[in-house]
Amino acid sequence: MNSLPGGFSAGGSIPLTSTYSIGQPYSVAPLSGFGSTSRAYYPGVPAALGPSGVFNQTASIAPSSVSTDAHYTNIEIGPFTYTYDSTVVYGSAAELAAPSRAPAAREGMLDFSGPRQVAGAASQSVGAPGLGESLIPIWGSGRAAINDFQEGRWGWGLVNTALAVSDVFLVKSLVTAGGKLVVKGGAKLLGREAAEQASTVVAREVGEQVVERSASAAGLLSESVTGNAIDPARLSRIKAAFQRTGRVIDQSADAERYLQMHKAGGVTFDARTVLLPQRPTTTAVFEEMIHTAQHRTGRFAEAIGQFGNAQAEVRMEIEAAEKLINYRKAYQIPASETRQTIQRLRGLREQLR
Amino acid sequence: MFSFTVTGAGHLPTAKVYYVEGALDAGLIRGGETARIEGSQDRRIVIKSVALIEGGTGRGNRFTLSIERPPFPVEELVGRTLTDLPGS
Numbered sequence: 001m002n003s004l005p006g007g008f009s010a011g012g013s014i015p016l017t018s019t020y021s022i023g024q025p026y027s028v029a030p031l032s033g034f035g036s037t038s039r040a041y042y043p044g045v046p047a048a049l050g051p052s053g054v055f056n057q058t059a060s061i062a063p064s065s066v067s068t069d070a071h072y073t074n075i076e077i078g079p080f081t082y083t084y085d086s087t088v089v090y091g092s093a094a095e096l097a098a099p100s101r102a103p104a105a106r107e108g109m110l111d112f113s114g115p116r117q118v119a120g121a122a123s124q125s126v127g128a129p130g131l132g133e134s135l136i137p138i139w140g141s142g143r144a145a146i147n148d149f150q151e152g153r154w155g156w157g158l159v160n161t162a163l164a165v166s167d168v169f170l171v172k173s174l175v176t177a178g179g180k181l182v183v184k185g186g187a188k189l190l191g192r193e194a195a196e197q198a199s200t201v202v203a204r205e206v207g208e209q210v211v212e213r214s215a216s217a218a219g220l221l222s223e224s225v226t227g228n229a230i231d232p233a234r235l236s237r238i239k240a241a242f243q244r245t246g247r248v249i250d251q252s253a254d255a256e257r258y259l260q261m262h263k264a265g266g267v268t269f270d271a272r273t274v275l276l277p278q279r280p281t282t283t284a285v286f287e288e289m290i291h292t293a294q295h296r297t298g299r300f301a302e303a304i305g306q307f308g309n310a311q312a313e314v315r316m317e318i319e320a321a322e323k324l325i326n327y328r329k330a331y332q333i334p335a336s337e338t339r340q341t342i343q344r345l346r347g348l349r350e351q352l353r
Numbered sequence: 354m355f356s357f358t359v360t361g362a363g364h365l366p367t368a369k370v371y372y373v374e375g376a377l378d379a380g381l382i383r384g385g386e387t388a389r390i391e392g393s394q395d396r397r398i399v400i401k402s403v404a405l406i407e408g409g410t411g412r413g414n415r416f417t418l419s420i421e422r423p424p425f426p427v428e429e430l431v432g433r434t435l436t437d438l439p440g441s
Contacts (some may be wrong), residue, residue, distance in 0.1 A: 250368035258365060262406060269419040270384065270402035273368050284407060291405045300405070306385050308417055309403065316405055 225265065225287075225340040229279035238285060247272040249290075251280075271296035281336040283324055291321040314351045321345040355380030357388070357418075357435040362427045371427050372404070373435075374417040380437070384417065388435035394426060398423050419441070 040311060239249045257276040259267065265284045267275040267289035294300045294316050303312035321341050324331065328338045358429040384402035404417040423430070 004436045035366070040431050100407060248368050250365060250370075252365075252367040254365050254367060258363075266407040268405045268407075269368065269370050269415070269417075270404075271373070273370055273419070275365070287407055291407075297403060300403070304381055304403065308381050309377055310414060313403075313416075344370060 078272075146309050225281055225283040225337050225344065227281045227283065227334055227337040227340075230282040230285050235280070235285060238289070242289070242292075247274075249274045249276055249288075251278050253277050268292055268295065281337055282331065282333045284343060286331045286333070287324060290323050292318065294319065311352065314348055318345060318348045318352070321348060355386075355388075355435075355437050357382060359417075359430045359433050359435060362430045364427055371420050371422050372417055373398075373420055373427070373430050374415065377414045377416055378434075382437075384419075387438040389438045390430065391434040391436060393426045393433070396423075396425065398435065399418065 242249055250273070256277055259265070259275055259277050264275075265277070265290040266280060268288045269275070271292050274288045274292060276288060291300075299319075300312060300316050303315050307315060308314070321344060324333060324339060324341050325345065328335075333341075355377065356379040357375055359373045362372065364371050367397075368431040382400065382403060384400055386400045388398050388400055390396040390398065399421040401419040401421055404419060406417060412425050419438075
């Protein structure tokens with residue numbers, strides 16, 4: 001067993017610091033207490049990994065040392081695929097090491113950055129900016145854009161390029177304002193523009209025509225994403241993983257009745273309790289999982305304190321919708337559902353204007 | 354200081370959730386707070402969390418709270434107003 005930051009332990013035959021080549025076999029035992037693994041991802045490569053197999057792309061396994069730049073995500077982990085060893089534990093070393101982050105990482109949940117960009121030895125990209133770095137105007141988005149292009153994510157590369165450009169105007173406005181407190185407005189503007197551009201690009205990716213902002217925001221808020229039910233076997237795995245630690249996904253007749261009565265696609269009461277219909281969409285399942293993370297990390301409570309209940313709720317919905325869109329491939333969300341999420345996201349954003 | 358008018362209440366046995374729903378008339382409300390029931394001198398409830406309801410109708414100032422199991426039928430809260438307990 002190898003010790004990992006944050007109190008994790010890992011088994012398996014992959015040493016913590018190694019480089020693996022295409023065709024090299026591997027075998028990894030699950031992290032203790034993490035349940036079974038369904039799959040993991042290489043950055044930008046849709047190939048799924050099982051608990052054992054053969055690498056199909058050169059991968060570098062990050063060192064176990066705790067530093068902000070040490071990534072454990074050279075092989076990226078998909079949702080609810082939180083076994084494997086340190087090479088695929090969700091989040092950076094720093095995130096894993098932080099006590100407050102450890103539970104989230106342990107659960108492989110969705111409140112980190114999702115599939116991360118990798119700055120491993122096998123990667124030729126500049127690497128994604130770290131959290132602090134990403135907040136630096138121009139530099140953060142610029143680096144993210146370069147990384148996106150190098151990793152073949154053209155859509156997000158364009159988005160981040162646009163962000164970098166808008167950063168220029170933001171900085172200019174800050175300077176022009178002569179030190180006045182325009183940060184808030186600027187950040188709001190920047191965030192809004194970025195979000196709009198991002199959703200537009202993603203909308204194009206999923207084949208949607210860009211929709212005018214004519215839809216009723218209130219109407220969108222009251223609609224759940226519809227679509228085919230998630231694969232029952234997949235839902236069972238998710239449910240089993242979620243409930244392994246005493247948490248509950250209630251799909252009982254009572255829950256169904258409650259949801260129908262409220263015309264709701266799902267309810268997250270807290271970090272441990274979710275109601276889902278008996279045939280939920282993929283979107284509904286992952287959205288509620290994201291909401292549990294928002295509860296668990298205290299972000300929802302924090303937002304309530306900062307913005308009040310109504311706006312905090314909208315912000316959590318926006319955050320969840322953005323994650324559903326950003327990680328739609330990892331979550332295997334059908335394009336038809338993503339299109340609805342994009343529309344819904346626009347409606348939600350209207351609520352904050 | 355919050356004021357929350359309860360319009361509905363219930364229990365979901367499988368989820369082991371007791372909940373109240375209603376309108377937040379003033380203030381803000383978070384999990385972990387103890388609420389006083391107006392007009393009931395000794396009755397208190399502990400709010401566990403504010404629910405996030407996906408696509409639910411009638412939002413705005415309307416919220417659903419999960420609460421700790423009250424020592425009385427939860428339905429008795431319907432029509433009552435909850436306010437925060439000083440110091441909670």
